[in-house]
Amino acid sequence: MECGNGSRLVHGGTRVNMTFFLRFCFFVASVLSGFGRAHQREHIMRVGDTTMSTIEWALGAESERQRVASNNIANINTPGFRSSRLDFEASLATAMDSNGSMAPQATTHAANTPQNINGNDVALEDETMILRKSSLHYDALAEALSMKFSTLRSAMGR
């Protein structure tokens, strides 16, 4: 189809149509990209939007989770010690759905893993795995935050 049009364009009568078509294409392209830019700008202009505050809060919660896991490991030989876990994902999701009317909360609860003979229930694998996952989450959040900053920086033209 393209090929057939091309052979017709050789004739002088259709050359005008060709230039018009190209101009129309440029117009459409510029309108589209302009629209895209305007759309993007709407989001970038709000520097202190929920993305940054959410990531900031989640970073803090992740480091708190690491503190809880470290505390569990530190008490691995304490008789009767019950390990605890920190949860915030569900609360954060609810808070984000509520559009800022609710604050997210990080809550600790008992892990309830099987107890040893001395009443201690710290499972070293579980705790190290929590630390590992938390470190991955932390890296992902830090990466997301740095992406946000680089978007802002490119909006400043730097």
Place this chain on the structure above:
Amino acid sequence: MAMFGALDAATSGLTVSRVWLDAISDNVSNINTVRSTKDQPFRARMVIVSAIQRGEGEAGGARVEAIKDRPGDANIVYDPTHPLADENGNVQNANVDLSVEMTNMIIANRSYQANLRMVEIATDTYRSALQIGKR
């Protein structure tokens, strides 16, 4: 949390291997435990493992179902000088086979290593996923 499914499954494998090693260690340390024929003999502890059903929110893996005593006839030996010997001069030795325990120890150790390697590989994979947005 099913986001890091491979890590969850590998952790359950680590726990199973650790409990197994604990049981083997208990068995080996009790290899010389002698009891009176009136009591139950010391029986080797066996770890019963079952698979975790893979499904919604569960990544699969394994868990310790139960720890049971090894069945079989008591190992009665004649030792009349033993303080626990009965009127016939018999005592019961532990129902522990050292060659079985040693073989199991190697398997449990390798199983722990394999699961730990799985954890390393999964972490590397997840970490490389973080490189996607970088430029």
